[in-house]
Amino acid sequence: MKILIVEDEQKTGDYLKQGLVEASFVVDLARDGLDGMHLAQTGDYDLVVLDVMLPRLDGWGVLRAIRAAGKNMPVLFLTARDQVEDRVKGLELGADDYLVKPFAFSELLARVRTLLRRGKVMEPEVLKAADLELDLLRRRVTRAGRRIELTAKEFALMELLLRRRGEVLTRSLIASQIWDMNFDSDTNVIEVAVRRLRAKVDDDFEPKLIVTVRGMGYVLEVPESV
Numbered sequence: 485m486k487i488l489i490v491e492d493e494q495k496t497g498d499y500l501k502q503g504l505v506e507a508s509f510v511v512d513l514a515r516d517g518l519d520g521m522h523l524a525q526t527g528d529y530d531l532v533v534l535d536v537m538l539p540r541l542d543g544w545g546v547l548r549a550i551r552a553a554g555k556n557m558p559v560l561f562l563t564a565r566d567q568v569e570d571r572v573k574g575l576e577l578g579a580d581d582y583l584v585k586p587f588a589f590s591e592l593l594a595r596v597r598t599l600l601r602r603g604k605v606m607e608p609e610v611l612k613a614a615d616l617e618l619d620l621l622r623r624r625v626t627r628a629g630r631r632i633e634l635t636a637k638e639f640a641l642m643e644l645l646l647r648r649r650g651e652v653l654t655r656s657l658i659a660s661q662i663w664d665m666n667f668d669s670d671t672n673v674i675e676v677a678v679r680r681l682r683a684k685v686d687d688d689f690e691p692k693l694i695v696t697v698r699g700m701g702y703v704l705e706v707p708e709s710v
């Protein structure tokens with residue numbers, strides 16, 4: 485298992501490297517953000533330990549570059565400030581976990597092992613069926629390259645159908661997942677919502693993706709020929 489550490493503080497960097505080598509990892513150490521970025525983009529690392537405050541390019545820039553290069557290895561970032569905004573920002577940019585300095589090495593090792601065990605489990609950011617694409621990060625939907633405007637509920641419904649494609653979703657399940665309500669309250673809501681969603685994503689396109697299963701519910705299916 486190969487780990488990249490990006491840390492400019494010499495003592496901390498050396499200490500982390502030594503500890504991880506002793507724990508039987510192969511370790512590279514970059515002392516600034518630019519070197520770290522280049523190594524992360526070109527090397528085959530299983531995990532990156534990334535300091536936030538770095539010379540030449542900060543940790544956020546490194547993280548952005550890693551994800552932009554399509555690398556999805558877990559990233560554990562180190563922040564000196566225990567600030568909620570930092571954590572939120574890191575996780576939004578695609579980091580997998582963080583540690584607030586100062587921390588015990590045993591704590592870092594435990595996090596590293598957990599992340600490596602979990603592996604590359606980042607969710608796909610775009611769900612697809614035929615030529616329909618749902619971009620979860622940007623909250624954008626296109627079909628055949630055409631932008632489609634969905635309401636928040638419609639988006640959630642589309643996402644549910646895509647995530648569970650091939651599975652018949654009953655009206656009660658949809659009601660509880662999307663509307664947070666009981667089946668008995670108003671099933672008409674579901675029917676209306678599905679009709680609206682179809683008008684947007686299916687009516688002007690082929691093949692039709694949302695299929696009604698009479699007496700049961702709805703299923704998203706992509707015909708074999710597509």
Ligand code: CA
Binds near residue numbers: 491492
């Ligand atoms: Ca630093």
